[in-house]
Amino acid sequence: MATSQIETVSTSADKAKLAAAGLLVVGGVAAFYLLGKQDLWLRVVVLLVLLAAAVGAFFTSAQGRELTAFGQDAIKEMRKVVWPTRPEATQMTLYVFAFVVVMALFLWLTDKTLEWVIYGLILGWKH
Known part of the structure; x- marks a missing residue:
């Protein structure tokens, strides 16, 4: 049985993408509460847009690509299972x-x- 080693190289661009994703999540939650006097639909739209941007920023980083590859591998393995x-x-x-x-x-x-x-x-x- 061969063991695979995963080598992760974190560049400053990836760190910046992760930081941006975190800031977008925090910003989305903060905007939701700071816009408390606005209509609910506007607050929800702002929150969803910022969360979608955070998800996009995360999945463009190396960690996001690794998570996507892991998910694809998990789906391949699920297809092999005899239910x-x-x-x-x-x-x-x-x-x-x-x-x-x-x-x-x-x-x-x-x-x-x-x-x-x-x-x-x-x-x-x-x-």
């Missing part, structure tokens, strides 16, 4: 429900037994 059929999924769900019921009964029985031993036999308390 269970409906009867298999139903059967496994029933197994899980049965296990939960058995564990609940076991824990209840254990709790009642310990309660009886500690309070009834050891301490002599009556309920």
